[in-house]
Structure formats: C-alpha cells, structure tokens
Amino acid sequence: MLQLLVVGSVALDTVKTPFGEGHEVLGGSASYFSTAASYFAKVNLIAVVGEDFPESHLAFLRRREIDLAGLERRPGRTFRWRGEYSYQLNEAKTLETQLNVFETFRPQVPAAYRSPDLLFLANIDPELQHDVLRQVKRPRLVACDTMNFWIDGKRDALARLLKDVDVLIVNDGEARALGADPNLVKVARTIRAAGPKTLIIKRGEYGVLMFHHDRVFAAPAFPLEQVKDPTGAGDCFAGGFMGYLASTGNLGDEALCRAVVCGSVMASFAVEEFSLDRLRRLDYKEIEARFKEFKRLTFFEDI
Numbered sequence: 001m002l003q004l005l006v007v008g009s010v011a012l013d014t015v016k017t018p019f020g021e022g023h024e025v026l027g028g029s030a031s032y033f034s035t036a037a038s039y040f041a042k043v044n045l046i047a048v049v050g051e052d053f054p055e056s057h058l059a060f061l062r063r064r065e066i067d068l069a070g071l072e073r074r075p076g077r078t079f080r081w082r083g084e085y086s087y088q089l090n091e092a093k094t095l096e097t098q099l100n101v102f103e104t105f106r107p108q109v110p111a112a113y114r115s116p117d118l119l120f121l122a123n124i125d126p127e128l129q130h131d132v133l134r135q136v137k138r139p140r141l142v143a144c145d146t147m148n149f150w151i152d153g154k155r156d157a158l159a160r161l162l163k164d165v166d167v168l169i170v171n172d173g174e175a176r177a178l179g180a181d182p183n184l185v186k187v188a189r190t191i192r193a194a195g196p197k198t199l200i201i202k203r204g205e206y207g208v209l210m211f212h213h214d215r216v217f218a219a220p221a222f223p224l225e226q227v228k229d230p231t232g233a234g235d236c237f238a239g240g241f242m243g244y245l246a247s248t249g250n251l252g253d254e255a256l257c258r259a260v261v262c263g264s265v266m267a268s269f270a271v272e273e274f275s276l277d278r279l280r281r282l283d284y285k286e287i288e289a290r291f292k293e294f295k296r297l298t299f300f301e302d303i
C-alpha cells in the first residue's frame with residue numbers, strides 16, 4: 001500500500017440546508033478527505049485545531065486509523081465555517097469563515113511523513129499547500145483542491161502552486177473562475193496548460209468530468225432519494241479517489257477512471273446525512289455494493 005498524506009482544514013461547521021441544520025459539527029476538508037480515504041488506505045493528516053476542539057472528534061478520526069501525528073493543537077479557537085444551501089443543494093453559500101488558528105499556522109511535516117507516494121493538498125490557503133509540498137520528497141502524484149475564497153483572494157499564489165500539481169479537483173464554478181470562461185472544455189484546456197495534466201471537475205448532482213491526456217471520462221452522481229447535506233462531498237470524492245489509488249499502487253489511466261467512481265461512491269454516502277454521520281456507520285461492503293450499482297447505472301451496449 002502506498003503512503004497517503006493530506007493537508008487541509010479540520011473545522012467546526014455550522015450548516016443549514018432545507019432538510020435540517022448542524023451546529024459546530026465536525027467538518028473541514030482534511031476531516032472529510034481522510035475519513036473517506038481511510039476505507040481504502042492508511043492516511044497521514046496535517047492540520048491544526050484550537051484548544052476548543054472536542055476530544056470526541058479526535059477519537060473518531062483515530063478510530064478510522066487516521067494518523068494524527070501531524071495534527072497540531074494550538075492556543076486559540078478552531079477554524080470555523082458557516083454555510084447555507086438553497087433548495088437545489090448545488091452550491092454552498094458561505095456566510096462566515098473564521099480562520100482562527102489557521103491565521104498563523106505554518107505546517108510542519110513530521111519526519112515520518114516526508115516521503116509520501118500520494119499527496120492531497122485539500123482546500124486551505126494555497127501558500128500553506130505549497131509549504132507542505134516543498135517539505136516533502138516529490139510524491140508520485142500530487143492532487144489539489146481549492147475554492148473561490150482563494151481563487152479570488154490569492155490568485156498568484158495559486159497559479160504558482162498549480163505548476164507543481166498533477167491533478168486539480170475543483171467544482172464547476174471554481175473551474176470557470178480559474179479558467180475565466182463559461183465553457184468547461186475550454187476551461188480544461190486553459191487550466192491544464194497552467195500545470196495540472198489531469199483536471200477533475202465536480203458538478204454536484206450532475207456528476208464528475210475528468211480531463212486526462214486526450215480523454216474525457218464522465219461519472220454520474222448516484223441518484224439518491226435522500227440528500228440532506230452536500231458539505232464535504234467534494235472532499236469525500238477526493239478521499240475515495242486518492243484512497244483507492246493508494247490501495248492499489250496503480251496510477252494508470254484505467255485505475256484513474258475506477259478511482260473517479262470510488263470518489264463518486266464516497267461522495268454519494270457523505271451527502272445522505274449531516275457532517276460525517278453517514279460515514280460513521282458505513283462499512284466496506286456497502287462501498288463495494290454501490291460501486292457495482294454505479295457500473296449498472298452507466299453500462300450500455302454498442303448500437
């Protein structure tokens with residue numbers, strides 16, 4: 001099994017959707033990513049929390065066998081994010097971002113983490129993402145996420161980072177903002193010319209597109225009867241994607257397509273409930289069963 005390292009946020013989220021709300025629940029890009037990836041591979045996590053971060057959340061991450069040697073606890077308050085979704089559930093409206101301990105955070109990669117095979121730079125300040133990349137031996141694959149908050153606020157730092165990234169995983173709105181065009185195929189060309197050879201665009205309930213070499217691969221979102229909270233779907237997608245790649249060690253083209261489906265499977269579970277609640281009681285057999293359902297969902301014969 002390959003070594004998988006993630007740097008990102010560990011957060012307390014307050015989320016409101018038309019189907020309920022969660023107050024200061026476990027969130028953050030690295031929490032979602034590592035929990036989803038932990039079904040496939042061992043994950044090392046780098047992030048920071050404040051003194052107020054509940055022990056019960058740490059216990060949950062430990063139960064998932066996520067290595068927390070790189071999770072610093074600092075004086076101050078934990079990062080907080082507050083967001084809301086409208087009836088369509090497709091895009092979060094950020095109501096408040098409190099960086100708190102992230103404001104002065106400088107990630108220190110522990111010695112044991114410095115040769116990762118796969119590195120995921122989950123959504124945080126692109127300067128911090130680059131900081132981590134500089135501290136490790138060049139991994140076999142570097143993937144990265146970001147959001148409009150950084151595309152608007154730290155465009156130059158993000159552009160520098162993208163030169164060193166193999167796979168960029170963003171949603172359609174972010175891709176359009178980065179590529180400065182409404183057409184996703186044109187956007188893919190622009191972004192891939194700026195660094196990442198592979199671009200994965202998440203389109204919420206419309207599924208995922210992967211632009212890779214000369215090929216575009218599409219996976220639908222699983223048609224679910226109950227979607228309560230889309231928060232973290234993107235990070236769970238990335239966790240399933242990278243976790244699957246780490247579990248097999250195969251980074252070939254077909255493996256990337258299967259990884260996209262594993263990512264879509266993990267995202268489909270995550271949105272069924274608030275925070276990481278669905279993943280708390282998920283077992284690997286359910287993941288395999290949904291992977292098979294995805295295959296049936298998309299299979300068709302030649303005309």
Ligand code: AMP
Pocket residue numbers: 009011012013026027028029080081097123124125149230231232233234235236
């Ligand atoms: P996603 O829904 O997959 O895009 O990610 C949602 C998670 O991102 C939430 O749990 C938030 O805590 C986290 N998040 C929101 N804004 C930021 C930010 N500016 N930096 C880092 N993490 C963030």
